[in-house]
Amino acid sequence: MPVQYELSGDVAIITFDNPPLNVFGQAMRAGLLAALEQAEADRPARLILTGKGRAFVAGADAREFDGPPLAPQLNDVLARLVALPFPTLAAIHGAALGGGLEIALSCRFRIASPSATLGLPEVTLGLVPGAGGTQRLPRLIGLAAALDLVGQGRSVPAPEAARLGIIDLIADDPLAAAQGIDDQTLRRAIPADYRPAPAADDAAVAAAHAQAHKRAPGQTSPHLAIDLVAAAATQPLDSTLARERQTFIDLRGSDQARALRHIFFAERAALSQGKAWPAPVQDIRSAVVVGGGNMGAAIAYAFLSAGLSVTVVETGDEARSRAEANVGKLIAQGLHRGALTEAKAGALRDRLSFVTGYADLPPADLAIEAAFEDMEVKRGIFAALQDALPETTILATNTSYLDVNVLAQGIRNPGRFLGLHFFAPAHVMKLLEIVRGDLTSGETLGAAFGLARQVKKMPVLAGVCDGFIGNRILSRYRQAADVLLIEGALPAEVDAAMRGFGMAMGPYEAQDMSGLDIAYANRRRQNLRNRSDKRYVPIADHLVERLHRLGRKTAAGWYDYTEDGKPLPSEEVTLCILAASQEAGIARQPFAAEAIAQRLLLAMIAEAVDILAEGIAATPRDIDLVLVHGYGFPRWRGGLMHHADRLTPAQVLHDIAHLATTDPLSWPVPPLLHRLVAEGRTFDTLNQTGDKA
Secondary structure, three states, X not given: OOEEEEEEOOXXXXXXXXXXXXXXXXXXXXXXXXXXXXXXXXXXXXXXXEEOOOOOEOOEOHHHHHOOOOOOOHHHHHHHHHHOXXXXXXXXXXXXXXXXXXXXHOOOEEEEOOOOEEEOOHHHHOXXXXXXXXXXXXXXXOHHHHHHHHHHOOEEEHHHHHHHOOOOEEOOOHHHHHHHOOHHXXXXXXXXXXXXXXXXXXXXXXXXXXXXXXXXXXXXXXHHHHHHHXXXXXXXXXXXXXXXXXXXXXXXXXXXXXXXXXXXXXXXXXXXXXXXXXXXXXXXXXXXXXXXXXXXXXXXXXXXXXXXXXXXXXXXXXXXXXXXXXXXXXXXXXXXXXXXXXXXXXXHHHOEEEEEOOXXXXXXXXXXEOOOOOHHHHHHHHXXXXXXXOOOOEEEEOOOOOOHHHHHOOOOOHHHEEEEEEOOOOOOOOEEEEXXXXXXXXXXXXXXXXXXXXXXXXXXXXXXXXXXXXXXXXHHHHHHHHHHHHHOOOHHHHHHHHHHHOOOOOHHHHHHHHOHHHHHHHHHHHOHHHOOOOOOOOHHHHHHHOOOOOEHHHOEOOEEEOOOOOEEEOHHHHXXXXXXXXXXXXXXXXXXXXXXXXXXXXXXXXXXXXXHHOOOEOOHHHHHHHHHHHHOOOHHHOOHHHHHHHHOHHHHHHHHHHHHOOOOOOOOOOHHHHHHHHHOOOHHHHHOOOOOO
16 A cells, blocks of 8 residues: 555554655545544544654655646645644654655654755656745744745755754654654644744745746746745635636646756656666776866866765876966855855865876776867877776767767777767756767766766767767757858857747857857868858858957857956958858848747757667657757756647648748758658657667
């Protein structure tokens, strides 16, 4: 039974038993209601609710949200719990999240283990708490603290929960503590429903809305949740509980909630994907990082933070000093943010070393290069690494574009070679593209997925092509944006349109951030200027070659930059764009923001469809994860391919075919798209096990 009821003397215990995390679905709700009815009949001296296994209750079963609500509803069950005439206690270990915390908030007394985690993360799924969380929590901890937790969907460890007042006691054995606590303490415990309403705090409400706009721009559920918490201070509890429940029901079927659930399940699938490969005998414990520039230093810091010992290799003493400074700066930033204590920073430094050249390398489980994107430079690094390290060392490239199979040539035991494409800044960005070469072994892939778990990255398996998944789509995105420039748009218009869609940054402000020289080097490597299979737009090359504008680092890129880093439209760039249009004989036309966003999204979707057809990405949801975690695609839109399904494949095909009539070089129609439309299928059907593009 998923819910067990036991009466021992005058103590009744309800145990949630739905492994592995006691996720709460209809059967659990019905079981809890039946147990409460039995407790009402037994009238114990106290009733304790606890969880079996790894958690108290880790939340609701999100799979139910795609269907109609199923009785009994948790809010109705909890109303029965609140009304019980005898003391009720929650004995919490592991996770008490979402509905799990709402169950605990409905009890009179809460005890948690030191390692427990508590929170109301519903807004991260496009929802609001639906069983009293927005009303009971502020009655326990005040409006400002509740707004912070509910509005961000933030979870807190037990010590912080105790400080805030969410729990009443921390104990190593919460169930034993709940059985042993004295009757007088329980008599003084007042259920949240009978506590005074929190004091109104308009400033805290405004701050919470501002934080939600910053952290989740375009998403609606955080603001609805904040308004519900604020209502706890001014409106009767019965009416706000009903309003909360209705808001939850209204949001369940919303586009944003469906999109966020899609990403949630895609992430779970990605994190379990490593099970397809042989599990490593042990975690990777030591690593060599070749190159201590910004990327290499960030990779080294990510490894150190995961407990690895790290050796950073540089080519000379001056470069080595810069590498030491780069990693040292990241450790200092960690201390400043509070992410590191002095003791932890010292432990990181103890596991970190720097060397010049390859003569004195210690044995390592993994070696990864983070050098300049040059094939011969990287092949030289791997020749040196395989001579300096054991044959068992996994060798990895962090290349963003280069052919992993060519890099593997000449490596002894090439099964140990693969791409590990981190995203800048590598210690912050969650995405890790694991690039499988033709000869990469299953054991190496298993170790790579294990490493992703160690460093808390979101792993996506990619095949070998120019740019893999993410950067290949990025290149198409930028090329389509450049076509818009020569046809009539300006950089600020393009960037504003994509921010309006929900992207973290537009393509031109993002390129200014990374540097125009990087994209320029990639275009030269691909020889775009002389190719006949792609439409070449010269504007970006003119900015680098003629105007020497490289982005923020030169205070001039697609934008001009003030001394304090504020971007301003550049007259010089505008004149360059107008001249390019004139030289090409193009009569410029204005573009509405919606038309700009549509054009660029269609370009990304078209490239992604080809990536699926070629097997570079295994599933559409892998592409969604890459775009969300690596490129600032709005999470609440579910990723690129989920968004394509919302548009419908038939509409995407129609729009691309229309563009192809005037610009066939830029808009070849993907054959896979034709096939899906002909079969009446969605992209999501390609996510099903065994269904290959």
